[in-house]
Amino acid sequence: MIQQNNLYAVVVWYNPTEEQKYSLLSYLWAVKHVVIVDNSQKNNDSLLSDLQKENYTYISFGDNLGIATALNRGCRTAIEAGAEWVLTMDQDSVWDKEQLRYYLEATNKYPDIEKVGVFSPRQDYTGHTRCYATDYEEKIAVMTSGCLLSTDGFRASNGFRDEFFIDEVDNEYCMHIHRLGMQVVIVNNALLVHQLGEKRMVRFIGLWRKEYIDHAPTRYYYIVRNNLQLSKLYPEYKVFNNKRLKKTIKRIVLYDRIHKCESLRMCLRGWRDFRNGVFGRLSL
Numbered sequence: 001m002i003q004q005n006n007l008y009a010v011v012v013w014y015n016p017t018e019e020q021k022y023s024l025l026s027y028l029w030a031v032k033h034v035v036i037v038d039n040s041q042k043n044n045d046s047l048l049s050d051l052q053k054e055n056y057t058y059i060s061f062g063d064n065l066g067i068a069t070a071l072n073r074g075c076r077t078a079i080e081a082g083a084e085w086v087l088t089m090d091q092d093s094v095w096d097k098e099q100l101r102y103y104l105e106a107t108n109k110y111p112d113i114e115k116v117g118v119f120s121p122r123q124d125y126t127g128h129t130r131c132y133a134t135d136y137e138e139k140i141a142v143m144t145s146g147c148l149l150s151t152d153g154f155r156a157s158n159g160f161r162d163e164f165f166i167d168e169v170d171n172e173y174c175m176h177i178h179r180l181g182m183q184v185v186i187v188n189n190a191l192l193v194h195q196l197g198e199k200r201m202v203r204f205i206g207l208w209r210k211e212y213i214d215h216a217p218t219r220y221y222y223i224v225r226n227n228l229q230l231s232k233l234y235p236e237y238k239v240f241n242n243k244r245l246k247k248t249i250k251r252i253v254l255y256d257r258i259h260k261c262e263s264l265r266m267c268l269r270g271w272r273d274f275r276n277g278v279f280g281r282l283s284l
Helices: 018-028 067-080 097-109 151-157 169-179 217-233 235-255 260-276
Strands: 007-013 033-038 056-060 085-090 116-124 136-138 147-150 183-193 198-204 208-214
Touching: 007 018, 007 067, 018 033, 018 085, 018 097, 033 067, 056 067, 067 085, 067 151, 067 169, 085 151, 097 116, 097 183, 116 151, 116 169, 147 151, 151 169, 169 183, 169 217, 217 235, 217 260, 235 260
Parallel strands: 007 033, 007 085, 033 056, 116 183
Antiparallel strands: 085 147, 116 147, 136 183, 198 208
C-alpha cells in the first residue's frame, strides 16, 4: 500500500528558478521526503532556504550528467532511506492538490497493486480535461513525470539506463518492467499539468493551423539514437518504436520552420552513432 510514510519523491533540476521551487511545493505535502538531484553547473540550494531541511535532500552534480543518472541517484537515495514507492517528478510539472489526492487513493484501490511496477497519471499539455469511463489502463510506456515507481521493480530492473542520457529513458524503463512480468498502469482520471518543449503554431496555405512542440535540434539526436537502441533491446516493441520514430521525422519535415536542416542533421548523427555503438552525452 502506498502511504505517506513509505512514499518519497525524486525531482531532477536543471538550471531551476523560483518557479521550480513552487512546483515542488505542490507535492511536498503528500510524501515523507523529497530528493532533489540537480544537473546544473551552479549549486542552487539557496532556492530551498525557506524549506525545512528534514523534508528534503539536495544533491548537486555540478554538471549535467543526464536524466537517467539523476533519476538513479535520487531513487537509490530514497530506497536507502526506506522508500517503498517513489514519485518521480520533472521540475516543471505541477500537481493540483485534489488531483494528487485522487491519484494516490486510486492507486491503492487498484486490485493487483503488487503486480504494478509503474503507475502514471494522465499527462495534460493542453489545459483541456476529459473524463474517462475506465479508471485504469495498461500501457506499453509512460512519461516519467508523476510516475509512482515500485522500489521492487526498480531493484529488479537495476534502474534507468545511464547511457541514454536523455530521451527514451522512461520508455526503456517501462519496457524493462514489462519484461520482468510487471504492469505499467495509467490512472486515467488523475491529471498532471506538464510542459513538453516550446509550442509553436504552424500555418499551411494560410488556412490550416497545427500546434507543434518545438525541440532543440540536439534533442532529436537522442530521440533517434535511443529509439533505435530500444528496438534492438526490445524487439517485441519494434513496431511501437518505429511508429513513434517515423512520427518524429514527419513532424520535423512538415512543421519545423526554424531549424529543420539542423534537426535532420542531428537525426542522421543519432542514427550513425547508434550504428557505431556510441552512447552517453553528445559531444558537440
